[in-house]
Amino acid sequence: MATGTTLAIEASGLRKSYGATRAVDGVDLAVPAGAIYGVLGPNGAGKTTTIRMLATLIAPDSGSASVLGHDVVAEADTVRELVSLTGQLASVDEELTGRENLVLLGRLLGYSRAAARTRADELLEAFDIAEAAGRLVKHYSGGMRRRLDIAASIVVTPRLMFLDEPTTGLDPRSRNQVWEIARALVAEGTTILLCTQYLEEADQLADGIAVIDRGRVIAEGTLGHLKASVGTGALRIRLLDGARRAEAAELLERAVGAVVLDPDPAALSVPADAERAAVGVAELARAGIPLAHFTLDQPSLDEVFLALTGRTADDETLQEDVA
Amino acid sequence: MTATTSAPGTDTAAVRRAISSTPRPQRPGPLSAALTFGWRGMLKVKHVPEQLLDATVTPVMFLLMFTYLFGGAIAGSTSAYLDYTLPGMLVMSVLFTTVYSGVSLNTDLTKGVVDRFRSLPIWRPAPLLGSLLGDSVRYVVAGTVIIVVGVALGFRPDGGAVGAIAALALVVVFSFGLSWVFSVLGLLMRSPNAVMNAGFMAIFPLTFLSNVFVDPATLPGPLEAFVDVNPISVLATASRSLMDGEPDGVAIVVSLVVAAALAAVFLPITTRLYRSR
Ligand SMILES: Nc1ncnc2c1ncn2[C@@H]1O[C@H](COP(=O)(O)OP(=O)(O)OP(=O)(O)O)[C@@H](O)[C@H]1O
Ligand SMILES: [Mg+2]
Numbered sequence: 216m217a218t219g220t221t222l223a224i225e226a227s228g229l230r231k232s233y234g235a236t237r238a239v240d241g242v243d244l245a246v247p248a249g250a251i252y253g254v255l256g257p258n259g260a261g262k263t264t265t266i267r268m269l270a271t272l273i274a275p276d277s278g279s280a281s282v283l284g285h286d287v288v289a290e291a292d293t294v295r296e297l298v299s300l301t302g303q304l305a306s307v308d309e310e311l312t313g314r315e316n317l318v319l320l321g322r323l324l325g326y327s328r329a330a331a332r333t334r335a336d337e338l339l340e341a342f343d344i345a346e347a348a349g350r351l352v353k354h355y356s357g358g359m360r361r362r363l364d365i366a367a368s369i370v371v372t373p374r375l376m377f378l379d380e381p382t383t384g385l386d387p388r389s390r391n392q393v394w395e396i397a398r399a400l401v402a403e404g405t406t407i408l409l410c411t412q413y414l415e416e417a418d419q420l421a422d423g424i425a426v427i428d429r430g431r432v433i434a435e436g437t438l439g440h441l442k443a444s445v446g447t448g449a450l451r452i453r454l455l456d457g458a459r460r461a462e463a464a465e466l467l468e469r470a471v472g473a474v475v476l477d478p479d480p481a482a483l484s485v486p487a488d489a490e491r492a493a494v495g496v497a498e499l500a501r502a503g504i505p506l507a508h509f510t511l512d513q514p515s516l517d518e519v520f521l522a523l524t525g526r527t528a529d530d531e532t533l534q535e536d537v538a
Numbered sequence: 539m540t541a542t543t544s545a546p547g548t549d550t551a552a553v554r555r556a557i558s559s560t561p562r563p564q565r566p567g568p569l570s571a572a573l574t575f576g577w578r579g580m581l582k583v584k585h586v587p588e589q590l591l592d593a594t595v596t597p598v599m600f601l602l603m604f605t606y607l608f609g610g611a612i613a614g615s616t617s618a619y620l621d622y623t624l625p626g627m628l629v630m631s632v633l634f635t636t637v638y639s640g641v642s643l644n645t646d647l648t649k650g651v652v653d654r655f656r657s658l659p660i661w662r663p664a665p666l667l668g669s670l671l672g673d674s675v676r677y678v679v680a681g682t683v684i685i686v687v688g689v690a691l692g693f694r695p696d697g698g699a700v701g702a703i704a705a706l707a708l709v710v711v712f713s714f715g716l717s718w719v720f721s722v723l724g725l726l727m728r729s730p731n732a733v734m735n736a737g738f739m740a741i742f743p744l745t746f747l748s749n750v751f752v753d754p755a756t757l758p759g760p761l762e763a764f765v766d767v768n769p770i771s772v773l774a775t776a777s778r779s780l781m782d783g784e785p786d787g788v789a790i791v792v793s794l795v796v797a798a799a800l801a802a803v804f805l806p807i808t809t810r811l812y813r814s815r
Binding site: 267270271272273274292295296298299300302303304305306307308309310311312315319320322323324325326327330334337338340341342343351367369370371372395396399400402403405 | 549550552553554555556557558560562563564565566570571574577578581582585586646649650651653654655656657658659660814
């Protein structure tokens with residue numbers, strides 16, 4: 216309280232192998248309390264395995280971790296009282312109704328029958344699933360299922376919540392709903408460890424970030440740091456009149472920086488932060504070059520990976536493309 | 539919908555209220571947690587009756603087929619055959635149902651539900667013991683169906699209702715032991731279907747190579763020897779003796795010992811796998 220350094224999660228040298236696969240190969244984490252911490256990584260990086268160790272589901276082969284000051288192995292039972300897990304699979308019982316799922320969890324957490332029902336209804340209402348409460352979960356949409364899953368994780372508000380790729384496969388509306396819920400949880404004092412493959416999701420939610428790849432943390436810091444290390448995004452422009460591209464390129468070259476010409480004869484792009492991009496667009500307008508369209512891209516996870524590892528997140532695919 | 543800056547569909551104020559209004563209750567005792575899982579098992583029986591139906595229809599079909607197609611040839615008359623085979627059909631019907639214990643455990647595992655349960659601060663064996671409760675309902679229903687169908691076809695056991703109930707009880711107790719074998723399968727295999735296939739692949743031949751359908755005295759020597767020591771034969775003999783009103787103490791005790799041995803070996807394996815998967 217006196218110092219601002221309270222840690223919700225402290226892990227050092229976590230390792231877990233499955234046969235010859237080193238799923239997690241020496242992960243160190245220091246997650247501050249009271250915020251959303253993002254763990255960013257491609258498929259198979261070891262995100263889920265790390266979470267499963269921190270949530271006491273599997274024991275690490277070596278290394279140690281404590282959650283809210285309690286060791287995940289020696290004090291697993293205490294840790295379980297403080298955390299909840301929203302796994303990568305929406306782990307709700309498909310053969311029960313939404314309400315039954317929540318009542319079940321309420322009862323298992325110690326509520327009386329009546330209190331569990333009241334709590335279930337409150338959550339169903341708040342999470343916009345009340346009207347499907349009596350339907351079997353196997354008939355739910357992906358978004359409803361995920362919201363129910365999160366509701367099931369906060370029947371008793373946890374001090375720390377693990378969210379493992381909560382928006383993979385959701386449409387933008389459902390994704391926004393999940394983000395909204397995550398923000399509300401943090402506002403109420405819960406710490407969230409968020410695993411994701413989407414830079415945008417980390418950008419939207421996370422304060423601190425660790426990038427993991429092949430079972431190791433390869434970069435750590437705020438998203439700002441990370442982007443700075445990767446470089447800026449790019450201003451992408453499409454002209455109304457492809458014949459004026461050379462002129463536009465020359466102008467941008469002077470005002471912003473090295474221009475890349477697109478295969479599309481009316482398109483070009485230039486690496487730029489928001490400020491430089493605004494200057495570039497203003498210059499084009501002043502010169503009277505009409506634009507069909509322009510965007511300012513964030514660096515993608517791929518670009519982050521390329522910058523951090525010298526290879527893209529999905530190396531194999533890249534090689535196939537080249538071959 | 540009220541206009542807010544939040545995503546459509548979520549009422550941020552309600553979400554925040556729902557999140558903040560939770561004093562943590564006292565954690566439930568072991569028995570209470572296990573009973574809650576039992577309640578979950580019952581709900582599944584209610585919501586997914588197909589599973590129960592699957593497990594009861596096959597034995598009923600067998601009963602009809604064997605009684606009317608082969609009954610005369612095997613035992614001289616259909617009614618004599620029915621008297622012989624029904625107590626064994628009871629065994630088959632209930633034992634088939636035990637395969638589904640493994641199937642539903644595997645479903646929980648592959649859907650991530652097991653992870654959720656394991657991340658809760660509850661008595662660790664509660665989910666497994668609780669599911670026995672739901673299973674026992676399935677066993678009793680599967681057994682009752684076959685007995686009722688038998689009675690409708692003219693089966694009149696000498697032991698009367700008491701004998702039939704005793705036989706059913708014995709078979710259900712045996713199933714509690716056997717179900718742990720399928721629970722282990724359920725925790726080791728990749729999909730619910732794989733568990734189902736492996737389970738029936740094991741239990742089908744064992745049931746046929748027993749005295750459920752035919753008197754082993756009519757079989758060639760080595761086969762007869764196997765059939766005689768097959769635990770399913772012993773259980774069927776015990777079931778038959780109870781229904782006949784002349785309990786065969788040895789068969790009953792051997793059945794119970796086999797059940798206890800199965801549980802003693804496979805229950806610890808199940809709990810260990812459940813904890814570490
Ligand atoms: N139970 C297991 N048995 C065998 N191998 C496993 C098991 N769990 C994970 N692995 C392997 O460990 C590696 C890391 O997996 P993990 O699920 O932690 O990655 P992830 O970062 O969560 O990936 P994704 O984004 O695909 O969810 C993968 O190579 C995976 O195949
Ligand atoms: Mg994962």
